Amino acid sequence: MAQxxxxxxxxxxxxxxxxxxxxxxxxxRRRVKIWTAAATAATAAGCPLNTALHVTWxxxxxxxxxxxxxxxxxxxxxxxxxxxxLQLVAARAGVPWLAARGPExxxxxxxxxxxxxxxxxxAAMRDALAAVERVTGAPAEWADMAGRTVHGHGRRHHGVVAxxxxxGWLLHRHVAGxxxxxxxxxxxxxxxxxxxxxxxxxxxxxxLSSLARQAEMPRRDDMAVTERxxxxxxxxxxxxxxxxxxxxxAASYGA
Numbered sequence: 442m443a444q445x446x447x448x449x450x451x452x453x454x455x456x457x458x459x460x461x462x463x464x465x466x467x468x469x470r471r472r473v474k475i476w477t478a479a480a481t482a483a484t485a486a487g488c489p490l491n492t493a494l495h496v497t498w499x500x501x502x503x504x505x506x507x508x509x510x511x512x513x514x515x516x517x518x519x520x521x522x523x524x525x526x527l528q529l530v531a532a533r534a535g536v537p538w539l540a541a542r543g544p545e546x547x548x549x550x551x552x553x554x555x556x557x558x559x560x561x562x563x564a565a566m567r568d569a570l571a572a573v574e575r576v577t578g579a580p581a582e583w584a585d586m587a588g589r590t591v592h593g594h595g596r597r598h599h600g601v602v603a604x605x606x607x608x609g610w611l612l613h614r615h616v617a618g619x620x621x622x623x624x625x626x627x628x629x630x631x632x633x634x635x636x637x638x639x640x641x642x643x644x645x646x647x648x649l650s651s652l653a654r655q656a657e658m659p660r661r662d663d664m665a666v667t668e669r670x671x672x673x674x675x676x677x678x679x680x681x682x683x684x685x686x687x688x689x690x691a692a693s694y695g696a
Contacts, residue, residue, distance in 0.1 A: 469631070475653070478657075480626065486652060492613070494556040496523070496610045507579070510578020516544065527569055541557045577609065579610060581604065591604060591611065599613070
């Protein structure tokens with residue numbers, strides 16, 4: 442006997458949920474595109490996003506807690522406290538604050554945060570470590586500026602310089618491996634998961650946003666010159682704009 446058509450209709454709530462998912466997915470695609478372009482500009486300027494901090498908020502409530510931590514605050518305020526503390530680290534190191542932060546949610550880890558940033562040397566890394574301990578209230582289980590390989594959450598992290606005793610945060614130099622670069626690090630931080638349960642704020646630092654815009658301007662100028670050019674010699678003498686921000690060395694960081 443032939444089956445009739447399924448006449449079930451989606452509720453208004455289901456339609457709204459789908460619409461919200463489409464909007465979130467579109468925002469995620471745009472964010473990944475913008476952030477990877479910004480990371481490319483930072484690398485070209487000699488200040489690659491070479492450091493990553495991953496924080497799992499739920500895990501920080503377990504184990505020893507140092508006084509003055511931010512764990513009792515809302516998610517957005519926790520992010521701001523950590524962001525500001527690391528921004529001061531960059532200022533003390535004499536480099537611009539080139540960074541991106543992205544909150545994410547999954548069923549295994551709950552709400553967690555990724556920060557990709559530029560730190561110039563091992564001294565700045567030690568300063569960042571102290572700032573992370575102070576803001577999160579979770580002391581490091583160990584610290585090794587040479588970097589170690591750590592397995593966790595189904596991934597292998599290279600160049601890890603510190604791990605909290607409760608495994609609530611992990612700080613590492615971003616070591617380029619198979620498919621690894623500052624661009625992939627930025628894309629990882631930007632991806633989010635499109636879930637309405639993600640609290641927090643995706644953000645690029647002002648300096649990184651400005652650097653990306655500056656890098657885009659000479660590219661557009663070169664395209665205009667190419668369109669007007671009638672031969673290879675027409676491009677001789679076209680000035681090359683230095684987009685490197687003040688205080689950013691040409692050499693990349695290595696601990």
